[in-house]
Amino acid sequence: MSGVAHPEWLVPAAWALLGAMFAVGVARRRAARRLARLMGGEPALSTAARDAALLLALAALLAALIGPRGGERERRVEASGIDLVLVVDVSHSMDASDTPPSRLARARRAADELLTQLAPGDRVALAAFASRGVLLTPLSPDHEALRALLGGLDTELITPRGSALAQGVRAALGAFEAGSERPRVLLVLSDGEDSERGRDLPLAELARAEVRVLAAAFGSEEGAMLSDHGAPLSDASGRAVVTRRTLEPLERLAAATAGEVFRSDAFGALEMGLLARSLHRDAGRTGGLVVRSERTVQVWPFAALAFALLLLEGLPVPRLPRTGVRAALATTALLLLAAGPLTQEAALRLQQAGLARLERGDSDGAVRALQAAALVTRDPALAALAYYHLGVAQLDAGRLEEARTAFFDALALAPEDAQARFDLEWTLAALQRRPPPAPPDEAPSAPREKPAPRPAPIANREPTPGERRESPPSPAPLGAEERQRLLDRLPDDPSRALRLHARGSAGETAPHTGGPAW
Amino acid sequence: MNEALRPLLSAFGADALERPGWLPWLALASLVALIAALRRRPASIAWSAMPEALAAGARRFDLAPVLARALRMGALLALAVVLAGPVGVHRAPPEPGRGLDLVLVVDASGSMRALDAELAGERRTRLALAREVVARFAQQRAAEGDRVALVVFGETAFTLCPLTSDGALLSATLTRIEAGVAGEATALGEALALAVKRAGASETAAGRVAVLLTDGRHNAGAVSVEAATALAAGDRVRVHTVAIGSAGEDVLMERGAGAAARGLRFERHDVDAAALAAIAAGTGGRFFAARRSSDLAPVYAEIDRLERPARIFPPRTRKRDRPEPWLAFAGGCLLAELAFSRVFSRRLP
Numbered sequence: 001m002s003g004v005a006h007p008e009w010l011v012p013a014a015w016a017l018l019g020a021m022f023a024v025g026v027a028r029r030r031a032a033r034r035l036a037r038l039m040g041g042e043p044a045l046s047t048a049a050r051d052a053a054l055l056l057a058l059a060a061l062l063a064a065l066i067g068p069r070g071g072e073r074e075r076r077v078e079a080s081g082i083d084l085v086l087v088v089d090v091s092h093s094m095d096a097s098d099t100p101p102s103r104l105a106r107a108r109r110a111a112d113e114l115l116t117q118l119a120p121g122d123r124v125a126l127a128a129f130a131s132r133g134v135l136l137t138p139l140s141p142d143h144e145a146l147r148a149l150l151g152g153l154d155t156e157l158i159t160p161r162g163s164a165l166a167q168g169v170r171a172a173l174g175a176f177e178a179g180s181e182r183p184r185v186l187l188v189l190s191d192g193e194d195s196e197r198g199r200d201l202p203l204a205e206l207a208r209a210e211v212r213v214l215a216a217a218f219g220s221e222e223g224a225m226l227s228d229h230g231a232p233l234s235d236a237s238g239r240a241v242v243t244r245r246t247l248e249p250l251e252r253l254a255a256a257t258a259g260e261v262f263r264s265d266a267f268g269a270l271e272m273g274l275l276a277r278s279l280h281r282d283a284g285r286t287g288g289l290v291v292r293s294e295r296t297v298q299v300w301p302f303a304a305l306a307f308a309l310l311l312l313e314g315l316p317v318p319r320l321p322r323t324g325v326r327a328a329l330a331t332t333a334l335l336l337l338a339a340g341p342l343t344q345e346a347a348l349r350l351q352q353a354g355l356a357r358l359e360r361g362d363s364d365g366a367v368r369a370l371q372a373a374a375l376v377t378r379d380p381a382l383a384a385l386a387y388y389h390l391g392v393a394q395l396d397a398g399r400l401e402e403a404r405t406a407f408f409d410a411l412a413l414a415p416e417d418a419q420a421r422f423d424l425e426w427t428l429a430a431l432q433r434r435p436p437p438a439p440p441d442e443a444p445s446a447p448r449e450k451p452a453p454r455p456a457p458i459a460n461r462e463p464t465p466g467e468r469r470e471s472p473p474s475p476a477p478l479g480a481e482e483r484q485r486l487l488d489r490l491p492d493d494p495s496r497a498l499r500l501h502a503r504g505s506a507g508e509t510a511p512h513t514g515g516p517a518w
Numbered sequence: 519m520n521e522a523l524r525p526l527l528s529a530f531g532a533d534a535l536e537r538p539g540w541l542p543w544l545a546l547a548s549l550v551a552l553i554a555a556l557r558r559r560p561a562s563i564a565w566s567a568m569p570e571a572l573a574a575g576a577r578r579f580d581l582a583p584v585l586a587r588a589l590r591m592g593a594l595l596a597l598a599v600v601l602a603g604p605v606g607v608h609r610a611p612p613e614p615g616r617g618l619d620l621v622l623v624v625d626a627s628g629s630m631r632a633l634d635a636e637l638a639g640e641r642r643t644r645l646a647l648a649r650e651v652v653a654r655f656a657q658q659r660a661a662e663g664d665r666v667a668l669v670v671f672g673e674t675a676f677t678l679c680p681l682t683s684d685g686a687l688l689s690a691t692l693t694r695i696e697a698g699v700a701g702e703a704t705a706l707g708e709a710l711a712l713a714v715k716r717a718g719a720s721e722t723a724a725g726r727v728a729v730l731l732t733d734g735r736h737n738a739g740a741v742s743v744e745a746a747t748a749l750a751a752g753d754r755v756r757v758h759t760v761a762i763g764s765a766g767e768d769v770l771m772e773r774g775a776g777a778a779a780r781g782l783r784f785e786r787h788d789v790d791a792a793a794l795a796a797i798a799a800g801t802g803g804r805f806f807a808a809r810r811s812s813d814l815a816p817v818y819a820e821i822d823r824l825e826r827p828a829r830i831f832p833p834r835t836r837k838r839d840r841p842e843p844w845l846a847f848a849g850g851c852l853l854a855e856l857a858f859s860r861v862f863s864r865r866l867p
Contacts, residue, residue: 006842016849025861051860058852064600065845138684138691142667145680145716178682299600299841306848307544307597311551328550335543354819362794478748486749487715489740490708496676500694 005067005297008204013062021056024051032333049130050313058310064302069295073333081121082183082283083139085172087110089190090155091130091163092233093243095190098224099268106268107189108150114187115143117276119283123182125175128502131162133171136501152494157502165194165249166201169213173202176209183282184211187275188253191219191245198249203256210458213259214268214278216340219245291415347377351386354393374391375411384414391423403427521713527604530843536603544598552591553653593851596844606840617664618827619681619723621713621755622652625732625762626695627672628702631772632733634764635811643772644762645697648731648813649801653689655729655818660685665715665723668692673701673738677716697772704737706790710746710757710797717755724827726755729818730797733763735790743793747800756820759794761811762814 004010028051061241071385088111094104096364115124123139155161175182186206192215205212222246226233254261260278264270354369370393374386380395391406407424410417460482478486523541527533535541626645635647656666660683668679668691679691696797713728728750736743750757763769791807798805804824 016853020853024856029598054852054856054860058856060595061845061849061852065842065849067842135687137679138682138687140667140680140682141665142680142716145667145677148677149680170543175687177683231611297839299839299845303600303845307594307601308853310594310597311547331542332547332550370659384647413732478745483749483752486711486741486745490712490715491674491676491740492712492715493674493676495672496700497678500678500699501691503694 002133005208006065006204007159007503009066015315017055017059017062021055022447024055030471043064046156053309057306057313059308060302060306064183064299064306067297067299068302070298071296072211073296074291075214080182081119081123081141081281082185082280083123083125083176084116084118084185084187084279085125085127085135085139085175087127087129087133087168087172087186087188087190088150088153089130089163089165089168089188089193090128090153090157091193092155092161093163093191093193094218094225096219096243097157098220098222099218099264103191103218103268104155105106106264107216108153110216111150111187111189112263112272113272114276114279117272118143122283125172126150127168127172127175128157128498129164129171130155130158131160131164131167131170132158132501133164133167133169134483135171135174138177138313139177148492149498152496152498154495157498163193163195165190165192165198165253168195169206169253170202173205173209173211174384174456176211184209184481185279186211186213188213188215188250190215190217190250191243192217192248193246195294198252201249201256203251203253208252210284211257213253213257214275215250215254215259216264216275217245217247217250217261218264218268219243221245281500285444319343343378344377344382347373347379347386350376351382354386354389358389358393358396358481363393366393367397367402380413384410384417384420387413388420389418391420391427395423395427400427400431400508404421404431484518498505523839527599530604530840530847531606532604532769532843534605534609534835536605538602540644541598541602544601545595546596548591548594552587555590556587562665584637586817586855589851589858593855595849595853596848600841600848604840604844607837617718617724619665619667619726620656620659620716620825621669621681621726621728622670623675623709623713623728623730623732624648624652624655624692624695624703625672625734626670626697626708627704627732627734628698629704629734629763631697632763632769633772634769635814637811643697644733644811645695647814648762649692649695651725651814651818652731653692654691654815655822657685657689659821660688667713667728667776669709669713671700671705671712672698673703675709675712675739676700676707677712680716691844701738703738704732704734704736705741706730706734706793707741707743707746708739710743711741711749711791712748713757714746714753718753725825726753726862727803727825728755728757729760729821730757730794731760732794733789734760734797735788736793743797744798747797750797750801755801756803757797757801758824759798759805760792760814761789761794761805761807761819762819763789764809802805805864823826 028048088104088107090104094107095102097103099106112246116126122140122143123141123145125139126136126146128134128136137146141145164187166477168188174187221244223242225240225242228234234240245263247263250261253259261271262275264276350369350373354366357363357369358366370386370390374383374390377383377386387406387410391403391410394400394403394406404424404427407427408422410420411424414420445478523535524533527535624645625648630648631643631644633641633643635642635644636648637650651752656668660666663683665681665683666679666685666688667677667681668688669675678695679688682688709732710728710730711732716726717726747757765811789807791805795805797803804821806817808817808821
């Protein structure tokens with residue numbers, strides 16, 4: 001599964017190659033027969049090399065398309081909280097009481113406990129599935145609000161009944177933000193019963209989105225009967241339905257995404273500490289750097305092979321090309337060889353120019369030159385140096401954020417550079433020391449800058465007490481205790497919100513339109 | 519070079535080339551190979567007598583070889599682009615939590631069914647108009663790096679959506695609100711208190727703001743408007759209030775579900791402008807009255823203008839290789855060429 005980037009194209013690619021080989025083979029036999037009829041003999045086919053080159057080029061091209069993975073690349077990113085989507089199974093089988101009071105109640109309790117253990121920077125979304133999957137909330141840092149919503153999850157939420165794990169996972173994938181560097185985790189809370197038995201799970205999509213799937217499996221292997229309006233639920237032949245915990249689909253999900261499956265014990269409890277630690281596996285300490293290794297896709301060598309073969313196949317091999325063509329070929333080869341050193345040279349010159357400008361005190365000019373130097377070169381060491389100097393120039397110009405970005409880039413290319421690390425840490429510290437931009441109002445009654453007079457867009461706005469700022473009637477602030485009491489007393493009926501979300505049609509499971517969501 | 523190619527690149531899902539310098543050389547090499555191939559003598563038998571050749575089915579000009587060459591050129595050029603490294607540059611979203619935290623409170627009480635709003639020349643309910651305007655506002659602010667939450671209220675208030683940066687999902691959620699979804703009455707105090715509760719999730723935000731939109735007066739719920747205002751002031755949540763609807767007139771109501779579904783009805787709903795103004799004044803916000811439906815969008819535009827904190831968002835981009843479309847194109851060209859030159863067009867070795 002993890003060997004190639006696009007496993008879904010393996011079979012079509014193989015068919016295309018086989019088809020092409022068959023067609024070429026048939027064409028060759030036909031041509032040979034025709035020639036034999038004309039000549040009356042059995043001539044050897046001189047085009048075998050050309051045909052072979054074409055087929056080999058096609059094979060290389062298809063291999064590049066499938067995207068074989070090989071090698072690892074390390075990337076340093078700023079540490080941040082995780083993006084977690086809780087995928088809760090609300091199918092009928094979650095009503096089973098083999099882990100009393102019910103599997104769903106246990107799942108809700110586990111999710112609730114987990115939400116209290118998350119770090120403040122973590123973002124959580126909530127999805128549920130039965131016959132279809134629904135993303136109930138987008139990613140949010142407001143763990144309290146999600147805890148309140150959990151209470152509204154029941155097996156009546158999604159109709160019709162069913163148990164489509166894959167749909168739940170698909171709906172959950174819609175929550176992740178495109179381009180975000182935050183570690184992505186799905187936590188499936190389910191008994192593992194899946195109407196498709198884990199056959200149509202979107203494993204390739206999960207891999208592409210770099211999502212880890214953890215699963216918490218509730219229920220018991222012995223199983224339990226389900227109640228249908230008080231009587232045991234029975235199937236068409238009248239036998240009582242027994243629902244059992246099925247680990248297989250959950251284990252497939254976890255195995256394909258380097259995740260884990262956590263089983264509830266006989267009482268429905270989970271190892272919450274282990275689960276929380278596994279969730280945060282890829283999250284670093286906030287403010288620091290985390291190393292992410294990602295497997296690189298080897299497209300380039302295959303594409304280069306295909307290109308070379310196609311190029312050579314077109315050339316007249318038996319007779320050497322005429323002088324003009326030969327000269328053109330030689331020039332091309334020379335220029336290709338020279339392109340590397342040439343850009344190297346340019347990068348060095350740009351870098352020197354940047355340093356000279358920096359010394360003259362022209363930090364903006366230095367920034368421009370060093371940016372160009374960093375972009376032009378293909379040598380990572382040279383680029384790292386350029387980024388480092390760029391960071392210094394940005395610091396010189398007083399732009400802390402840009403300096404931080406530049407030092408990050410330098411470190412990403414040359415992780416061992418102690419000087420760059422020191423400067424980055426200094427910049428980060430300076431950024432933290434610098435006071436954040438003052439919010440427009442420090443206190444509710446503080447006088448604010450009058451907005452500049454402009455043609456009033458609101459024709460009939462009355463002068464109101466809100467605008468008469470001279471004596472705003474400041475209400476007496478509440479005491480801490482009173483405040484808490486008031487907040488606790490607030491009704492926030494979770495089922496109303498969840499009903500509204502769940503009512504969305506199946507088409508709404510992926511609200512992000514326009515290309516893949518990552 | 520990169521600039522001129524951009525439209526073509528973006529059509530195939532890439533934004534830039536990692537090695538743009540390679541492309542001209544590779545294209546030149548392809549062209550040289552093509553010219554060399556064209557100079558090659560075709561592997562054919564020269565017929566001396568034209569009539570016989572024509573009778574045997576020969577054409578003066580055969581399209582197949584030309585097509586084969588064109589396809590080969592297409593494959594080579596697409597591969598040249600692959601070798602030049604097409605990448606998609608994602609602008610990574612700003613690290614959340616450094617912008618404003620906005621809570622948008624929307625009245626969904628029964629009176630929002632009043633048909634006195636106009637949207638794109640059509641007579642619509644107030645709620646339809648509010649959904650439209652608030653959704654646009656929310657989406658815009660989320661795209662700029664703020665976080666937005668949604669609170670809906672009627673007889674009671676509930677959190678429709680906690681704070682999030684996901685503007686698309688947020689506005690999709692907003693379209694599902696219907697009048698009466700939280701009861702017919704108007705629990706202004708509860709709505710405001712809940713908004714304060716939802717706004718308080720983060721310590722890092724540059725500011726906390728609630729925008730309360732309503733068309734009625736407080737007549738339900740256990741929390742008084744005064745207590746909620748004090749709570750907001752204490753938690754430093756600035757509240758802008760927006761009154762919507764024509765005051766003091768009877769307006770035609772849309773037929774709702776259940777008891778409200780009988781015939782044409784005219785009702786009068788008076789918005790409590792004084793209470794809304796007091797909330798705004800007590801929390802440092804502003805009060806707006808949108809009497810006509812065309813006023814609502816400018817009100818939110820004005821709020822948008824008022825709430826502009828200085829943002830520190832470092833630029834964040836992430837590159838992704840996007841060779842697949844080009845490879846697929848090259849593969850298609852090559853397969854088609856094989857079909858033309860080896861299968862459909864007759865040849866002798």
